[in-house]
Amino acid sequence: MTSTSRPLLNRRLAEFGTTIFAEMSALALRTGSINLGQGFPDTDGPEEVREAAVRALRDGRGNQYPPGPGVPELRTAVAAHQERRYGLSYDPDTEVLVTAGATEAIAAALLALLEPGDEVIAFEPYYDSYAACIAMAGGTRVPVTLRPSEGSFRLDLDELRAAVTDRTRLLLINTPHNPTGTVLTREELTAIAELAVERDLLVVTDEVYEHLVFDDAEHLPLATFPGMRERTVTIGSAGKTFSFTGWKVGWVTAPSALVTAVRSAKQFLTYVSSGPFQYAVAEALALPDSYFADFRADMLAKRDLLAAGLVEAGFEVFKPAGTYFITTDIRPLGAALSKEGDGFAFCRALPELAGVVAIPNAVFYDHREAGAPFVRFAFCKQTGVLEEAVRRLKSLAG
């Protein structure tokens, strides 16, 4: 057999060929649609943080390889943020690692902590890089499906307990959860923590939406629960909190042995990244509480605007307690409009029907049928853009 007669993409990655985001963004362009598919803000973050990046560039800070673990200013700011917000104390020198966004933190953690054949439990629907990174690490993913219940997607704790086997190495948690907007409650997190301690599991927790929680919801880091700090890798990012998704500045906080393991993989992925931006993010993390409160209030108003519009258009809306996504059920639109409840077909038709692009949640599931009727809209867009989207979507209601 010659090297070209077998598929070029290896078996671990073959199932992840193309992403729906490329197809949907192309469709948005071709039809002049409003793109509420991909989740990035259409307004940049605070001016003073941008200026801090410019200053760092001009002053020659971070233009050459920064230190492997991240610049000390940022590591100190991350530690101070965890302490100030959550009372979690981490040593900036040994328990904080700066990464190329949360994406690299997830990849490095899984590559470092998994042996081939280890099972990883993650909530389905998942953020799209989880499945691919588990596969690259040679792990086996074990999905536990979040199911709709009284207006939100909930975790079945019995199902979670039943998913743990002797081969389970790690729980991969995400709260606030993309795409469902679920924020795990104190009771749910307590049960997860008890299970992790009882079965001696490692936990990787993706908390990139920690500052985007609404109404009565509260973000509680898993590392704050009894027995958890020592077994938990917590992942944060500046992208979502400060609306600089292009800067790719993320971080890991964990006990030093876990940070050392994650760094062992990270050093051979990017080694380092985002030099000058690291200094700017250090300043961003020290912004006064009013920044975080205003950011949340702005996103809350946007959530309510889009949620009301989607209800008016005829969708069932799962009002998110966190993140900047709304998951909807298309079936109340009727069999014809909702393409028999097929989210893929619906999202392919929506640009022509209404001039709006959304993402079918089924792409985030292993059990595609469980996600079939759900469709995700992002609301991290300017108010005028959301108003126009709502006006267009009203045409669905006839």
Ligand SMILES: *Cc1c(COP(=O)(O)O)cnc(C)c1O
């Ligand atoms: C956006 C996102 C990420 C990636 O964050 P970056 O810092 O841009 O790499 C990771 N996890 C979730 C759940 C996300 O929504």
